[in-house]
Amino acid sequence: MAELTSRRTAGLPCTCAGRWSRTNGRIRMFEPLSAAPMRTLVRDALGAVLDTDASTVPSSLMYTAGSGHRAVLYADTTVVRAVPGMGKTFWARTLTDSQRRSVASREFQMPRLERTAAVVAFGSEPDPVQVGPDELAALVAEGAAPVMVWTAVALTALGVTEMTVLPGWGERIAWLVRNPGALERSVAALDSAARSVNGDLVVVFDSLDRLHPDRTRADGLASGILQFAHDLAQLRTRVHAKVFIRPDMWASALPFLTWAARRSLRPVDLSWSAARGLHWDSASLYGLLFHLLGNHGSAEAATFRAMTPTWREAPDGRFAAPEALCSDVKAQEAAFSLIADPYMGANARKGYSYWWLPVALQDALGQVTPRSFLATLHQAAIHADGRLGHGRALHHEDIRRGWQEGVRTRARELDGTLPWVREALAALSGEQVPIEEERVFALWEQAGLLSRLRDRGGCAGASVTTGPRSVASHPALLDELIELGIATRRTRNGLIDLPDPYRFLHGLGRRSGVKRVAHAA
Template identity: 30%
Template structure:
């Protein structure tokens, strides 16, 4: 397969940066990391993941019958094969649940968040138990509270019925940061949801699963309810190893919207790296188990696409390890979205490059440009989740890294960053780590979020996924654009 053909396939198969989050997930693009087995297990009610880690992917996949069957068979989770999955809340999936406006009104009317979510569960699990004339959530909640013994009996009966049939119902929740425009209400609603999940833990066939960001779950206010540790001890984190990121890439290329090019890629992968494929009954091609975790063969394939090294010598960096490393945050985590965005941009950019030696699909300079693009996308995501991030990063433009702690703080003092944060931090409150009288405390908040790291010599460093778009420099590092 020629370099130009591979380049075209990368551009066609991978999602554009602007649509990486919203693009519809095709069945052929489903890659199931072995480490995510616990995330789909019915015994795990809380799944923790950063933005771009796959939370919405898993919810949509569990709700969709075809995808859920594929997951159940691949992960040998037989209980998923006979499980009905409904959505309790998600900004991206239609369902019979309260909207953010409904939730805001209910909280404003004084209804407790746990009572709200309990009513949502009851309505989705035993809708026939509610009078047909109750069309408003406030009325449903009031009726359920008044008829608590009757409702409990209905839930127990439903649980027994499902147990006899070896079936279950799963209610899944996602997009919890968008429950309400008010952060205070959002925290209360998330806490109420977790409380309700804990209460439903008594039912063996009535299951719940909430997908949540780590910073939300780390909030003391969210975890402040009786026996919270019982629920949170069952939480599982969505993590992506480097080989899983590449496995996701092969999945996209082997099952693109251009069948002839994907067929050519599968032959190419088999020829240059002996990567073999299995075709499922649904026409989806997946790597065979024999090579799925074979890092040597997959590295061989990537070297045929991007070359072995970033420069002329081996000391310049192995492309296979370089890309995930430079896309990772300070905790060492790389999001699959950032990985795919960087590779697609690198493919587009490579069309403009000239190769001194052998032509590869991806130019080394284009890989660096891809990291720059991913950094831009990541900063946009961060500022959506944490609006105060922009005010923190803006004064650091031009800062050379690694930097002395006092040099970072001086820039914030000159820009009066702390005063600005304290005056304009709505609708999302500042992290507790940020103290009113200490600009240096901003570093502690950034460190907790994986946006910077404290080096052993006391200096501060920022990972490239943050540094590049923020305009901070590093000698010999990826240049800022």
């Protein structure tokens, strides 16, 4: 069989581009599914995973080939930084779920994970062992030091008897104050138990954007968690803290920490795309796509795997894709061209679909969340169901229409942790970007944005969510949007721009383009 690169297969009909191999031995691909069964597979496989969340996704759908994801599970990784939607809670749950830990242990080749136990000190789901947001607010108001609060919380989660027998958090904190060295003594006993099985014990802190509605107090509480993580690491035992946190909260908490803690904490960044020269490498996103297609429980999935017969089946029934489909950009682009139109138009001048899709979903920091990526392709498959006579499962116009659902999915992810962002951008609806800072500030002033955010205190409905870092001035609010990747400031003229997903969501046009009609986001 002749060697074909992705560019050479791109212009061929789907039925002609299917039988190919790469002579360097990295991947061999055979006859693909025809358009209708492939469309069914994309729709059903992605729909199944989009119907789950971090707690309900089955271990069979875990993807472990993501760039940098292995480092999240290292015992000495203290801090995991990621923007909302990147999978912080997923990996936090992986530590506490034995089935997922087993999969990660095998596929990351980290056997000690099998002998790791984890407890949640703070997370997204209510737990009687955890301290609630209302209790946290009361403890802070009473003057409790954040590091003492979290020491009490962690030791209670770890089942230390001196903590669990006391009736409330105030009593537990008071006991710690009266008993210096309690942390060292308690951890020493836990360390002995972990060493006896050559394992580790991990205390997990997640969902820190629900610590407190006031951002200053939330940053102080987050700094207490990080200080506790440092104190625990200094004991050099098999008991570790792992803190999942947004990058902006990490930056805000650092000034509260001791210099020693700032230097000793070991952070890693959880991401699904990375800058590679002039391009953004999104191989992890496409690797996730192929993994989900290959692990769907259908006949179409079995045929999809047969296209690249080097898939490996694990004892638990999971299928691991060929390495090239996980990391080789050219192999991925060629495989994607068997599913979707290779171009976003009649020819390459409109862009290659493989590259266009993740770039169109990026925020100003170049980040794409997996759920928004998958939602785009799932919706594209739904739109394509009514398209007859097309040689591939996904037409480029269906991908463009699916992009709108991907953008809405990203908005829902942000609304869960940063609801104030929607209000800030909604006030700009109907404008065109790039836009002058003064115009942004005038629109915010007209909408009474700062006073509304102050009155709300960062709360969205009945759930506690951390508000913006500062509601003292419009420039401070704009700087935070830029730091979050929601907006960007052009270096040449200082004008404010928005990435296309946020511009579309909030009804902003682009200068030199067609003026958009304002609409509710």
